[in-house]
Amino acid sequence: MLLVLLMTWVALWILGRAWSVLWPLVIALLLTTLTWPLARFLRRHGWRPGLAASVVTVLFLLVGAGTVVGIAVPVAAQSGELVDGVVSGIQQLREWAAGPPLNIGDDQVSQAFDAAAAGIQNSVGSVINVTLTGVGTVVNGVVTTVLAIFLMFFFLKDGPRFLPWLTRQLPGRLAVDIPTVAARSWDTLGAFVRSQALVGLLDAVFIGLGLWIVGVPLVLPLAVLTFVSAFVPIVGALFAGFVAVLIAFVSNGPTDALIVLAIIIAVQQLEGNVFQPILQSRGLGLHAAVILLAVTLGSSMAGIVGSLLAVPVAALVAVAWNYVREQLSEPAREEDTGEKSPPQESPAAESPGAESPAAEPA
Incomplete structure (x- = not known):
């Protein structure tokens, strides 16, 4: 039991140290499961693995870019109305706060804004650190995304060869x-x-x-x-x-x-x-x-x-x-019946790892 616990701790420690590599790998696997049906369809209709993976990857990027554009363009087109709505909303909040039960006057609102500005000025160092941390997070996210997309391309292209290779090893x-x-x-x-x-x-x-x-x-x-x-x-x-x-x-x-x-x-x-x-x-x-x-x-x-x-x-x-x-449970069944059970067919016959490399075009 102590040995199992020690090995578990070592495995978790290794995973933590290698997380910067494992995280893009996990994202790439999830993206591959989403895009593999289209790649499999193209491969079955005579497309070469590299071409099919390239087309699917490009389509995935186009869909992602289209999603961003579909969100950003309407928002930019109605940005003027949104700004006017924000100003009107703030005014409504001030009017509501000025009435019962809060009865907050304009002088109290001004004091609150002045206190907030003074607090921000006093914590400039913390704001800078948070900003730099956020920038670093964004950069790491971009690097992780790019690496995951490249890995997704290679998984789509060479994924069916993985299980036969693993079997030989x-x-x-x-x-x-x-x-x-x-x-x-x-x-x-x-x-x-x-x-x-x-x-x-x-x-x-x-x-x-x-x-x-x-x-x-x-x-x-x-x-x-x-x-x-x-x-x-x-x-x-x-x-x-x-x-x-x-x-x-x-x-x-x-x-x-x-x-x-x-x-x-x-x-x-x-x-x-x-x-x-x-x-x-x-x-x-x-x-x-x-x-x-x-x-x-x-x-x-x-x-x-x-x-x-x-x-x-x-x-x-x-x-x-x-x-x-x-x-x-298989040995127990074989001992009870005296017969050997037939081999089970893998349910993953349609997965990337289930295709034989011999069936792929050179």
């Missing part, structure tokens, strides 16, 4: 066990990404419909932002909801902003407690309660990254456990 029974678990894990990651995309689509449709009924502007960009942010647990939903409520406040007033806030809370509760557990439990073979507990544990241990990776990690652990259980 491993000795004995490991040459069968590990590639089988890897193929099943690939299918599980694909199910996770597809279920997450479906959950994000449901969020975008319901929230966008609510914004359209209330009469909030920029419905389409807000719906697209909701769909994209659904892939980032907790923070993504909070950010998209904050933007929607802010735009509703500055354009339609506080009443519509409260209505939009109620719609977003209702949809998020429905998504977090109904849609996401049900869809992910069906796609990943995990009970909804297990998914909720995994997300809670992951977020408490590693924050946003932990909540993002909690469900796929739990699903991969379940895949490995199910395979071990199958292998341990």
